[in-house]
Amino acid sequence: MAIEVSPLPLPRSADPSKFTEFGREVKGVNPGTLTPEEFKEIEQLLYKHSALLFRNTDLTPEQQYALTKAFDPTADSYGHGNNKTGETKKSILHPDLKTIPHVPQVQLIGNGTVYNHEGLAEAKLKHPSHTTFHKTRVSEEDEARGVTRFYRWHIDAALYDLSPPRVTTLYGISIPKGSKQVCRYDDDTGDELEVPLGTTAFVSGKTMFDILPSEFKSLAVRSRVKYMPHPYIWMTPAHAKSTGLGIETEGLEAPMDELPPWEESKVKVFPVLWKNPVTGNLHFEVHPCGVCELFVDPLPQGAKREGALYPDGAHITDLGTVRDTLYKMQRPAIAPSLVYPHDWHEKDLFLFHNRGVLHSVVGAFKPDQVRAFHQCNLAASDDPVGPNAEDVKKWA
Incomplete structure (x- = not known):
């Protein structure tokens, strides 16, 4: 069966004219067992469209690591260094990540307590919340009504010593369902965005x-x-x-x-x-x-x-x-009409060009809402390339 691609389903808030090239759903191929020829096609699609979605995918941590590594074959360490985030208790990333013991390049992220998972007897996961990081926060009353915020727009990268990963892969294992939330910008613009519970939001760097x-x-x-x-x-x-x-x-x-x-x-x-x-x-x-x-x-x-x-x-x-x-x-570029908020389903595999987009965790979960994802990105074998002389001449 040939590889098939179709545009990602956009929310009503999105401006379709700004998403003509961004994002594709891929069918007709198993991302965990790609042939070299299939991978080359997937690689080209990712760099062209910045994000690829595979639905209903069965993927082991070993397969996810192998797929991620295929984009940068000499890379081998998790994007922040294997086990480094867990050891660095002062890091803002410390509560968010748990390392899969037998594949340290893959991290377990989510919310709630997960038991007997890939060699982890018990993993207490914490979904990042704007309430602990922003200067201001939405009121508890608004939060109870489903009002939330973007947590932190970012690139997956250590930003010190290690080079930014080329690609990040996210695999949804357990996805709690709930009512949609309203992501409020609270910056005097009046901007707000309706989002699925626990969405990951993306914007195009292009x-x-x-x-x-x-x-x-x-x-x-x-x-x-x-x-x-x-x-x-x-x-x-x-x-x-x-x-x-x-x-x-x-x-x-x-x-x-x-x-x-x-x-x-x-x-x-x-x-x-x-x-x-x-x-x-x-x-x-x-x-x-x-x-x-x-x-x-x-x-x-x-x-x-x-x-x-x-x-x-x-x-x-x-x-x-x-x-x-x-x-x-x-x-x-983070205006509501330019944001793609992904609506997660179990067994979704989402690949994104980490050197081509910015993304943010969004929303909040209750402690008893268990959410589990596998995340993989690898510190790259090289640093990003910037504009060349012709680019400077064209745009300066």
């Missing part, structure tokens, strides 16, 4: 760049961001914005002298735009919570200077300015 006005396109194509060493420990005491898109600047981050030992050579500096290896498109890929500095190259010779931002280049070290600049550039 769209994030495409919709920018010309002055921000020019800034993006000329810029690089520097991430803090051990950023998930650094950000833990701080508070996120109500949209989940970055951190409020309140001076609450962990002091540098309280971070674990670190080396300057392992600090990550990445382009703001990452080049798709198949399409050549530029994707705006910044994890706003971990950024501390912004480097801007000057305009290339002959570029129009009128209206340009930082035409002579800049090295921006003021944290508030860095965050405000990135927020202005990224916030338009």
